[in-house]
Structures are given as C-alpha cells and as structure tokens.
Amino acid sequence: MTDVDALASEIERVGFACTRCGDCCRGVGEDGSLVMVGRAEARRVAAAAGLPFAGAVVPFPGEIEVRGRACRLGWALARDGEGACRFHDGDRCAVYDARPWICRTYPFMLDGEELVASECPGLGTPIAEDDARTLAADLLARRAAEEDEAERVRCVVASAELPPDGMLVVDAEGVTRA
Numbered sequence: 001m002t003d004v005d006a007l008a009s010e011i012e013r014v015g016f017a018c019t020r021c022g023d024c025c026r027g028v029g030e031d032g033s034l035v036m037v038g039r040a041e042a043r044r045v046a047a048a049a050g051l052p053f054a055g056a057v058v059p060f061p062g063e064i065e066v067r068g069r070a071c072r073l074g075w076a077l078a079r080d081g082e083g084a085c086r087f088h089d090g091d092r093c094a095v096y097d098a099r100p101w102i103c104r105t106y107p108f109m110l111d112g113e114e115l116v117a118s119e120c121p122g123l124g125t126p127i128a129e130d131d132a133r134t135l136a137a138d139l140l141a142r143r144a145a146e147e148d149e150a151e152r153v154r155c156v157v158a159s160a161e162l163p164p165d166g167m168l169v170v171d172a173e174g175v176t177r178a
C-alpha cells in the first residue's frame with residue numbers, strides 16, 4: 001500500500017487511540033519485543049536523553065555472519081532490569097520528539113502491502129481522519145527509511161573492513177566494536 005489516502009482509510013477502518021497504558025514501552029504482551037533502531041535513530045534518542053550512544057542502545061540480539069565473523073545486526077533501545085524501555089518515565093516517553101519510527105507508528109506496521117497491527121488495547125477505537133493520515137504518512141516514511149537502511153547495510157556487509165576482534169555490530173554506517 002503506497003498511497004497515503006488508502007492507508008489512512010484502512011487505519012480508520014481498524015481504529016486506534018493510545019490509552020497511555022504504556023504496555024508497548026514496558027515490553028508487556030506476546031509481542032513485547034525490543035525496539036530495533038538504526039544508528040541515526042539511536043544517535044537522536046541518545047542526544048535527546050543527554051546520554052552517550054552506548055547508554056541509549058545495546059547491540060540487537062542474534063547474529064549474522066560476515067565473511068566468517070559473527071556480528072550483531074543493528075541496535076535496540078536499552079531496557080531496564082524489568083524489561084521496560086529505559087526512556088519510559090512514568091506514563092510518558094522521555095524522548096518523545098526523538099522517538100524512533102517503531103514507536104511513532106505503533107501498533108501498526110506494513111508487511112509488504114498489508115497493514116498489520118500488534119496487540120494493543122487502543123485498537124478498535126475511532127481515530128480522527130487527520131490522525132489516521134499522519135499515521136499513514138509515518139508508516140510510509142518508516143518503510144522508506146527501513147528500505148534505505150537495509151540497502152546501506154548490504155553495502156557495508158559487502159565492503160566494510162572488519163575490526164580484528166571484539167563484538168562487532170553492523171549498521172548502515174559501518175562495522176564497529178560494541
């Protein structure tokens with residue numbers, strides 16, 4: 001689905017209003033997964049929080065092999081000891097204006113051309129037309145950003161120098177030691 005109007009109509013049909021339950025930020029529910037972020041997103045979140053890069057994110061779990069070396073692929077927002085996003089502050093997001101695409105578009109995502117939604121108590125609630133259009137535009141911008149990120153990562157994997165040791169993380173800007 002590449003048309004904002006069509007996507008906005010679909011979002012209106014599903015319905016959504018954030019209840020501010022915070023479950024998505026606290027990793028509650030069957031799909032309470034980590035928030036994967038690219039390096040540029042991570043940098044923005046870290047800057048908004050006044051943290052060093054390494055304080056805002058951790059290497060995303062799971063490994064890929066790059067020329068015989070096990071590497072992590074990208075970053076995830078850091079979590080506290082109970083599994084909540086470290087930027088979840090009471091009932092608010094401490095980095096709201098710099099929050100990543102996944103958070104901006106939650107609970108929706110595009111799976112190919114299909115609109116899909118994660119488990120969320122706000123689903124099924126009427127949504128204003130303007131809000132649906134904003135969400136639709138963000139979903140399309142997120143997809144474009146993710147496609148661009150994936151292409152950059154492919155280039156890095158194909159050509160980047162690998163540091164000789166340490167835990168390596170591949171992202172759109174290169175390969176670094178975590």
Ligand code: SF4
Pocket residue numbers: 024025035077085086087088089092093094095096099100103
């Ligand atoms: S960055 Fe903000 S919106 Fe995203 S999971 Fe963390 S607290 Fe929630």
